[in-house]
Amino acid sequence: MVRSEGGTDMDEIERLSEAIRFRTVAGNWEEFSKLKDFLERCFPMVHSKLKVSKINEYALLYEWDVGSQEAVLLLAHTDVVPASEEGWVHHPFSGDVADGFVWGRGTLDDKSSVMGLLEAVERLLSEGFEPRHNLLLAFGFDEETKGYLGAKKIAEHLQNRKIRIRAILDEGSAIVKGVISKIGKPIALIGIAEKGYASFDLVAKGKGGHSSTPERNTPLERMANAIQRIFRYRSRTVLTRSTEEFLKTLSRLWGFPLNVLLKNPKLTLPLLEPAFSKIPSLNAMLRTTMCVTMINAGVADNVVPEKVVATVNCRIIPGETAEQVFERLKQIVEDLQIEVVKNENWQVSDPVPDTDPNDEFYRILSETIQQTFLDVVVSPYLTVGATDSRHYKSLCQNIYRFSPLIMDRELLETVHGKNERVSVESYKKMCDFYTALMKKL
Structure with missing residues (x-):
């Protein structure tokens, strides 16, 4: 195990704290390399007993091969979203342990999963345990920027090797407490389906000119009408x-x-x-939701722009496709002389359909949650955000999304926000959950 400056063995809290200090934001590639080296020092048995592969340089694939015909795939990601110091009680990359929490970017999303999974494997190896199925840990490095360089490349690697996947568990929904009105019990939400993701550009062009003599029906005026329609539109x-x-x-x-x-x-x-x-x-x-997230127009405050571009982000309900949403958007704005286009960086993920909640792996997940967290209600759930798991849907139909962390409304708001933190107790429970889960696999 890694030793602290004082010479004593680090525990799981200290290891998580240290992992948070690596600023693994997309583009900071040296930090990803440093994190990998740190993981090797932290988990010596994992790195000596399991096959470890680098995929596309910074993604990591751990293979615990016990000779079974099928594998269970456990996902997480090492990248985090950017964070500025302003408004944080503790520096976002300090990993400070204070007031019963580990503070910093990635404590909830998603370095806690990375470290928790490795803690569990290290524990089990030290006990001489072997799972019934092969276990794979796959850590992407660009989940926050859509996962095409990390998770997608790992999925292609596994597909090329024709590895049979029995079930997949990714981050996603958590155990929420005090979030749903009039329900006091914590609810563990297991995502058994995931909405799709697509962004489109609305483009309005026309005559510009001087703002002192504005004409009617300018590109900006037409775009304003289009945006208003989109915000009012409600899909079926x-x-x-x-x-x-x-x-x-x-x-x-x-x-x-x-x-x-x-x-x-x-x-x-x-x-x-x-x-x-x-x-x-x-x-x-x-339903499918549509939200205007970016607008690009104008070069000066006294010039009427000739071109206006607005980006619409769509989260697509299972049962619909990105192409259907594309056609619907065109219908919404067709009389406003606005073009709907797939931009040059257009990348789309159609929805991932429902997994059967009567499947054996769902039962194992549910049992492990109830045994680890005790008085908790377990429920299937539709994951409305995008996760890395969508890149693996061609490998396996049994995909689940669940992060074994207890979160109230205040903590949920810190994900991608200020003062992200995980309680010491909650993280230890996470490690216990992953350990218990692997014993059942």
Whole structure:
């Protein structure tokens, strides 16, 4: 094990703290190399007993081969989003341990998963344990920038080797506490499906000129109308199996009348949809969403721009495709003389459909959650954000997304925000969860 400056063995909290200090933001490639060297020092048995491969230089693949026909694939990522010091109680790359927390960028997303998985394997190797299935740990390095250089390359590597994958577990939903109204119990949300991801550019062109004598129907005026339409537009309601099962779980936790109304969501959703659509988290689980995220126009404050470009980010409900959303966007703005284009960097991920929550691996996940965290309700869930797991969907249909961390509303808001931190107790539970899970695989 790695030793601290005082000469004593580092524990799991100190190792996580140290890992946070590596500023593994996309482009800081030297930091990724330093992190890899650190992992080798931290987990000597992992790196001597498992086959370790570098994929596309900075992605890491660990193979615990016990000779089985199938493997279970456990995913995480070493990259983090940027962070400035402003507004942080502790420096975002300090890894400070204070007030019962480890502080810093990546403590929740997603270095805790990287370190927790390696802690579990190191523990099990030291005990002489062998899993029933081959275990693979795959760590991408560009999940925050869509995963095409890391996870996608690992998936291609595994596919070329014709490795059979039994099930996949990635980060994603967590154990939420006090987040859902009127529910006191923590709920462990296992993502069994994932929304798709696509961005399109709206392009308006026309006559510019001097702002002292503005004309009507300028590119900017037309774009403003288009943006307003998009924000008002509501896609059709789609009840996926993941959302249906989630609503049924809520029916067992909520009181009257929602407990009755949600017992059969297929029947009652038309009654509840208007109210659910006003709640952003529920609305995102019921339909494809479109959101204008960037606008590029103008060169000076006294010049009417000749060209305006707005980017629309779409999160696509399972059952629809990026091409269908593309056609729908064109219909929304077709009378405004605005072109909808796939930009030169256009990269798209269609939705990942529902995995069967009756599958054996879901049962194992659920059992392990309940044994590790005790008084917790487990529920299927639709993951509305994008994860690296989408790049592996051609390898396996049984894909799950779950981070074994307990998070309240305040902690959830720190992911990609200020003062990201994980409690010491929660991280130790995470390591225990991964250890217990691997013993069942």
